[in-house]
Amino acid sequence: AQSVTQLGSHVSVSEGALVLLRCNYSSSVPPYLFWYVQYPNQGLQLLLKYTTGATLVKGINGFEAEFKKSETSFHLTKPSAHMSDAAEYFCAVSGDTGGFKTIFGAGTRLFVKA
């Protein structure tokens, strides 16, 4: 079975500071890894994903993540936080059971201080 652990339910950064949201996964098969963002009272939208190939993945709004197989990690980073980045972020994994079951982490709420 696959699982995802997001370290820190809340992260607070100052505007302009580095954003680092941590995600570790467990998988017995090569994983597909995703980061989604959710704004209040809305659905989720994809930030970026890793399927195969280059382990450093770039997404929308200046975010990127690196797949590290040896560390079973897929941490999300952004060099400089903006107020509009305040949202909830979810890491997810799939690939097991033919990819039809995507498992989500508990989420990390990002606060950005002016």
Next chain:
Amino acid sequence: DGGITQSPKYLFRKEGQNVTLSCEQNLNHDAMYWYRQDPGQGLRLIYYSQIVNDFQKGDIAEGYSVSREKKESFPLTVTSAQKNPTAFYLCASTTRPEFGNTIYFGEGSWLTVV
């Protein structure tokens, strides 16, 4: 525009009543999903459907039922057997998830039991 439409956005239910949440997609996706979101618990899979006339239980299917009579529609019924139904419900769809394709989400439906 293509997308996923969930209705209603807000729904209040009396204890002992069944309610049905609608989900319609015009993305021509084969796979559809229902997730439940509770604070601090991330998204939990209720049911998923790979093709028309087929669906599978997710991790928390007890007290819920679904149907998939048409490719574009995947309604979720919350029955009176669901002991704690107050939550945010998200419908999603994708194509070829076995290749790590992106899951697209609707805007969600809030269900409150009064």
